[in-house]
Amino acid sequence: MIKLIVSMALMVLGLLLFACQVPSKGGKAVPKPKKPWEKGNSIAYNQEINEREQLKIAAFLDHRKDFKMSLTPSGLRYYIYKKGPINQPLLKAEDIALVSIKIQEMEAGVVCYETEDGLDEIKVDRNDYESGLNEALKLMRKGDRAKLILPNHLAHGLVGDLDKIPPLSILLVDVSLEDIIYTSK
Numbered sequence: 265m266i267k268l269i270v271s272m273a274l275m276v277l278g279l280l281l282f283a284c285q286v287p288s289k290g291g292k293a294v295p296k297p298k299k300p301w302e303k304g305n306s307i308a309y310n311q312e313i314n315e316r317e318q319l320k321i322a323a324f325l326d327h328r329k330d331f332k333m334s335l336t337p338s339g340l341r342y343y344i345y346k347k348g349p350i351n352q353p354l355l356k357a358e359d360i361a362l363v364s365i366k367i368q369e370m371e372a373g374v375v376c377y378e379t380e381d382g383l384d385e386i387k388v389d390r391n392d393y394e395s396g397l398n399e400a401l402k403l404m405r406k407g408d409r410a411k412l413i414l415p416n417h418l419a420h421g422l423v424g425d426l427d428k429i430p431p432l433s434i435l436l437v438d439v440s441l442e443d444i445i446y447t448s449k
Contacts, residue, residue, distance in 0.1 A: 314339075317415045317434055318415075320370070320371065320434060321341065321434060325413075331411060338396075338399060338418060339415045339418060340396045340400060340414065342400050342410050343410060343412075344408050344410045345411060347407070348405045349405065352405040352444075354402060354405060355388050355405075355441075357389040357402070358388060358447050359387075359388050359444055359445065359447050360387050360388070360447060361387075361388055361444055362385055363401070363439055363441055364383055364442060365384055365439050365440075366438040367394075369430070369434070369436070370433075370434040371434065374428075376425075383442055394418060396412060396414035396415075397412065397439065400412050400439065406443060406444050409439070411436070412437040413434065413436055414434065414435040416431075416433060420433065
């Protein structure tokens with residue numbers, strides 16, 4: 265009786281092992297054909313990333329009621345928490361902004377960059393800073409201080425900065441516009 269049970273168990277095990285093998289060609293396993301990556305895949309992937317980012321940002325802001333953020337069509341969130349004189353003109357492309365900046369990852373809180381000595385000199389829209397920072401500077405006047413939330417597409421995107429900012433990072437920026445050198449007419 266025990267031999268019969270052992271024999272049947274071995275047969276079932278053998279069938280399971282051979283039935284689950286990948287079809288082979290010339291003794292080698294044939295891989296399943298891969299579906300080619302299409303434009304629609306990229307669109308769907310980016311939409312999913314954007315939706316997840318919006319949820320993370322909303323959760324972050326739920327815990328910071330004092331951040332009275334405005335939202336631009338590009339997805340930049342900004343809050344000018346200290347306003348300079350209203351009679352000062354807004355920055356325009358190619359004006360030079362003298363700023364103090366602190367950039368950190370929104371979720372981890374890790375500081376990625378901070379102005380150390382003096383001020384950073386930024387020629388608006390003609391620099392290597394985040395596009396979201398350039399957009400925000402054009403909403404500011406001399407003396408303004410603002411908090412910004414830059415989704416990854418306004419920061420460093422899919423690859424990060426290859427140094428301190430990881431891929432797909434949402435950035436929290438604190439910027440103080442100390443002075444302006446107007447170059448635009």
